[in-house]
Amino acid sequence: MxxxxxxxxxxxxxxxxxxxxxxxxxxxxxxxxxxxxxxxxxxxxxxxxxxxxxxxxxxxxxxxxxxxxxxxxxxxxxxxxxxxxxxxxxxxxxxxxxxxxxxxxxxxxxxxxxxxxxxxxxxxxxxxxxxxxxxxxxxxxxxxxxxxxxxxxxxxxxxxxxxxxxxxxxxxxxxxxxxxxxxxxxxxxxxxxxxxxxxxxxxxxxxxxxxxxxxxxxxxxxxLGVNDRVALATAEGVMRRRINKQHMVNGVSFVNPDATYIDVDVEIAPEVQLEANVTLKGQTKIGAETILTNGTYIVDSEIGERAVITNSMIEESSVADGVTVGPYAHIRPGSSLAKDVHVGNFVEVKGSSIGENTKAGHLTYIGNSEVGANVNFGAGTITVNYDGQNKYKTIIGDNVFVGSNSTIIAPVELGDNSLVGAGSTIDKDVPANAIALGRSRQINKEDYAKRLPHHPQNK
CATH class of the missing domain: 3.90.550.10 (Spore Coat Polysaccharide Biosynthesis Protein SpsA; Chain A)
Structure with a gap:
């Protein structure tokens, strides 16, 4: 019938x-x-x-x-x-x-x-x-x-x-x-x-x-019929327990399922480990043997196999196999991290592609950038992509070393195997195999420190 x-x-x-x-x-x-x-x-x-x-x-x-x-x-x-x-x-x-x-x-x-x-x-x-x-x-x-x-x-x-x-x-x-x-x-x-x-x-x-x-x-x-916010919260709790149970049946490990928040359309492969206070939203997919630690928040993103995401936020991005992210990193929409990339603590990536085995260990902003493989970003590096009206692109080739506290002002391109000295401001293209130094000249004023009130001999 x-x-x-x-x-x-x-x-x-x-x-x-x-x-x-x-x-x-x-x-x-x-x-x-x-x-x-x-x-x-x-x-x-x-x-x-x-x-x-x-x-x-x-x-x-x-x-x-x-x-x-x-x-x-x-x-x-x-x-x-x-x-x-x-x-x-x-x-x-x-x-x-x-x-x-x-x-x-x-x-x-x-x-x-x-x-x-x-x-x-x-x-x-x-x-x-x-x-x-x-x-x-x-x-x-x-x-x-x-x-x-x-x-x-x-x-x-x-x-x-x-x-x-x-x-x-x-x-x-x-x-x-x-x-x-x-x-x-x-x-x-x-x-x-x-x-x-x-x-x-x-x-x-x-x-x-x-x-x-x-x-x-x-x-x-x-x-349950939902007529108010109390019933809505009750429905949320029942649905989440139902979702988490099914993932556990499918081979996913939960440290504390009562404090793990997974939307209904999220896909998780077997052997994934989820610590407490992990939130997975939207159309997110998590690959096998990946570890998501306490506080990780992922929205509409695809995470590969054997990745480790530590207390970090990932939005509308893709993360390949073997990538490590965090703690306290933020991968913003439109980003892709290739195999074995490392994005460390207090690093923000936005609208950028990062090639295999590239590392940004700490305190770095990578925005509107196309980054090659085996690149190393020193601490405090910033890609300057916005002039107040328009966004511009930075292109960084393979095997580039960017020294700590460098400022890369887009639009600019760093060629393969180039090196940027620490503390540089780069606003011109750097050819392949070149070393770029964009520092202001250091001047030492002999004995000038003695004029300062806090100098030991003035106390």
Whole structure:
């Protein structure tokens, strides 16, 4: 049978206290909506309809080209939101998954199990439920003595007896598609919220003698709906534990997984070692046998095999095999470090390529530069790439030695095998095999120090 899906993503999320639509708040590096969309894809829907409303353009940008969109201009409840999908889905045959865009922890596996349960039991509707230790705030599942679902009652409409029920509605459902849109024509707003509840169609199906079932999640964590920043942090914690566990299963070592922060799309090879307080974000990839020490922060970067990154930050860059970085180094966007490069403490590299086996041990800035292999940068070297209006490029050949405290003013080129004397300011090209000295002349004033008040003989 054919599957369809409706994702509800129209709400503002007032309790988030944010200008950003609720479903666009991120969990482990991607929006809640993207998490839901990825899980929904596990059921291979022929059509997915995303219902948007508050700041619809922002929401549509996130899933552009991947789903149909319909607008809910007034947020009049979940039932009303699903009604908006009627022009796209009404006349189709199959079953339709309805899921909220603020439930990022539901897995694709659970949604596949829900669909299978629905089909195997020949239900007109199946509710995804969970057992809650503290069910306050959730809609309760009311069953008869045979275990059949009679209705779902919201917290504000529940009797004292109904409020004691621990089986809760997760807000995810599967319906026979044609029956769903037929029943939606008969729901009303006679409830505490004055809204059209999608849950009211359950009562309509029961009145018609149609079969309604419920599939209970094995893991309650998956049921979490995010309505405020507290729940967002809870979702973040659950997702990160899930991500870290999978990496450990795959052969990655964690010193302290509870203090290691890895986004959902990060790829890590086996035999990588992660110390505590490591953060890996975006589309980062880490090669085998690499070591990332405490405090390392990497964003959208690719790190090769057997690298050692020590308490440093790397952004939108590539680091080849055997590279060592840090401590306290900053590799800024657009940089590439070739095999066996060493970038040491308090070194900053920005928008530069650095060739194999080049070393910048400490206190160096390399910006907008093309650096060859086997280059040595002495401490305190600076490439001067910006004149206040424009950026300029420095080109440094292979086997160049740059003495400490040198200032290389771009645009300039240092030829292969050249040497720059310590303390030089270089603003002209240096030919291959040349020695460049750009120092000001030293003058010694004999006995002048004796004139100074702090000289020992003046005390």
């Amino acid at each position: 054919t599957n369809y899906a409706v994702i509800l993503a129209a709400g503002k999320g007032t309790r988030m206290k944010s200008d950003l639509p609720k479903v666009l708040h991120k969990v482990a590096g991607i929006s809640m909506l993207e998490h839901v969309f990825r899980s929904v894809n596990a059921i291979n829907p022929e059509k997915t309809v995303t219902v948007v409303g508050h700041k619809a353009e922002l929401v549509e940008q996130v899933l552009a080209g991947q789903t149909d969109f319909v607008r809910q201009t007034e947020q009049l409840g979940t039932g009303h939101a699903v009604m908006m999908a009627e022009p796209v889905l009404e006349n189709l045959t199959g079953q339709t998954l309805v899921i909220a865009g603020d439930t990022p922890l539901i897995t694709g596996e659970s949604l596949k199990n829900l669909i299978d349960f629905h089909i195997n039991h020949k239900n007109v509707a199946t509710i995804l439920t969970a057992e809650a230790d503290n069910p306050f705030g959730y809609g309760r599942i009311v069953r008869n003595q045979h275990g059949e679902v009679l209705k779902i009652v919201e917290q504000k409409d529940a009797s004292d007896f109904e409020q004691q029920i621990k089986e809760i509605n997760t807000g995810t459902y599967v319906f026979d598609n044609a029956s769903l849109f037929k029943a939606l024509k008969n729901i009303n707003t006679n409830n505490a919220q004055g809204e059209y509840y999608i849950t009211d169609v359950i009562g309509i199906f029961r009145e018609n003698g149609e079969k309604v079932g419920a599939y209970t999640l094995k893991n309650f964590d998956e049921s």
